[in-house]
Amino acid sequence: MATIDPSWYKEQFTIGLVAAICTAASATLVQSLNIDQMLPDPNTLAASLSVFQLKQVPQRALPLAMASEQRVEGFVQELATQQTKIEANFTFNPPKLFQGKTIEEVPLKSQEKVIALTFDDGPWKDHTDSILKILQDNDVKGTFFFIGQHLQQFPEQAKRVVAAGHAVANHTWNHHYHNVDSTIAAKEIGDTNNLMYKLTGAKSKIFRPPGGVMDNGLVAYAHSQNYVVAMWSSDAREASGPTVETLVNNVVSSASPGGIVLMHDGGGDRSTTVAALPIVITQLRQQGYKFVTLPQLFTMKQQDEESFTTATPARPSTP
Ligand SMILES: [Zn+2]
CATH class of the missing domain: 3.20.20.370 (Glycoside hydrolase/deacetylase)
Structure with a gap:
């Protein structure tokens, strides 16, 4: 019978933990920036986030929790930058x-x-x-x-x-x-x-x-x-x-x-x-x-x- 290396479970748990932290951090940012009102289109955001996650947070490649905090900070920062860009590009307010x-x-x-x-x-x-x-x-x-x-x-x-x-x-x-x-x-x-x-x-x-x-x-x-x-x-x-x-x-x-x-x-x-x-x-x-x-x-x-x-x-x- 095949056995599973216990480290696999550990890795999966870590990935889950990091994903949960990312989700919580995003939710906090969304709340603090009132992003649900500012964002152009949920689909656009979802698309840009998924691209970002693929580029910036390759889950299988993540090291263990030691790097996660920095990654989350980077993620949150990038999210805010993306948000500012999206907002500037799609808002036509006269001076x-x-x-x-x-x-x-x-x-x-x-x-x-x-x-x-x-x-x-x-x-x-x-x-x-x-x-x-x-x-x-x-x-x-x-x-x-x-x-x-x-x-x-x-x-x-x-x-x-x-x-x-x-x-x-x-x-x-x-x-x-x-x-x-x-x-x-x-x-x-x-x-x-x-x-x-x-x-x-x-x-x-x-x-x-x-x-x-x-x-x-x-x-x-x-x-x-x-x-x-x-x-x-x-x-x-x-x-x-x-x-x-x-x-x-x-x-x-x-x-x-x-x-x-x-x-x-x-x-x-x-x-x-x-x-x-x-x-x-x-x-x-x-x-x-x-x-x-x-x-x-x-x-x-x-x-x-x-x-x-x-x-x-x-x-x-x-x-
Ligand atoms: Zn007309």
């Missing part, structure tokens, strides 16, 4: 300068030729992915204004948008144009945010009212919650049924430094937008534009303001 404000463009003092491409009414079947491919091929990051019910219909597309490093924002659940009271407004914006967070791990306090309607209660609510209401300065005007050439011209002829371009990846057949986008990017680049996301544009403006307020005062004029 104070923009909170509760409405903007149409964000010109910089330097007149730097930056421009933000934004895409409304997605995620959407096919067209969101086509636009993602074009942006990737051209090394451009954009900002996507999601509709809640479309997030529900096309969750995988939404995940791909965030995974590709684009910024995301809120465009309400139902895309209402009619008047809403503050309870409905809170639900329209809140439900969309909640689903966006659940699916992608992203949080955003950037809002655009459906149809650009400013006075139906949605913008008032968004302002009260310190959202930045991001309108636009260039419009592809897809609703007018333009040809590819006209759509390109609609955007390019109205482009300006610090401008915000409105296009659509969802809400209908966007094949004209898909066909026009590579031309828009090429022509704007030829004019010297660099593409930024809205959060990047906000940060640039904030730095602009800071450098202005800390700049040396102008020399007094000579008599």
Whole structure:
């Protein structure tokens, strides 16, 4: 009859002990950092932790308890670092300068030729992915204004948008144009945010009212919650049924430094937008534009303001 070496039991016990310590330490950290509210997506965390555990804590290779404390400390530290990175990458909060404000463009003092491409009414079947491919091929990051019910219909597309490093924002659940009271407004914006967070791990306090309607209660609510209401300065005007050439011209002829371009990846057949986008990017680049996301544009403006307020005062004029 085969016998089992008693040291095997000892090793198994040690592995179990270390695993228990790791679990307890993680639970404590999660509690102290309120991680359950901050983390983007339980699946994302689980995936990153399991990778981490595989890389950092190969259980069979662990020596006995003497090394376990250091390992646990390292584990906890790494968990906190990972958490900070995840949080920073997936939270789109405007700087104070923009909170509760409405903007149409964000010109910089330097007149730097930056421009933000934004895409409304997605995620959407096919067209969101086509636009993602074009942006990737051209090394451009954009900002996507999601509709809640479309997030529900096309969750995988939404995940791909965030995974590709684009910024995301809120465009309400139902895309209402009619008047809403503050309870409905809170639900329209809140439900969309909640689903966006659940699916992608992203949080955003950037809002655009459906149809650009400013006075139906949605913008008032968004302002009260310190959202930045991001309108636009260039419009592809897809609703007018333009040809590819006209759509390109609609955007390019109205482009300006610090401008915000409105296009659509969802809400209908966007094949004209898909066909026009590579031309828009090429022509704007030829004019010297660099593409930024809205959060990047906000940060640039904030730095602009800071450098202005800390700049040396102008020399007094000579008599
Ligand atoms: Zn819309």
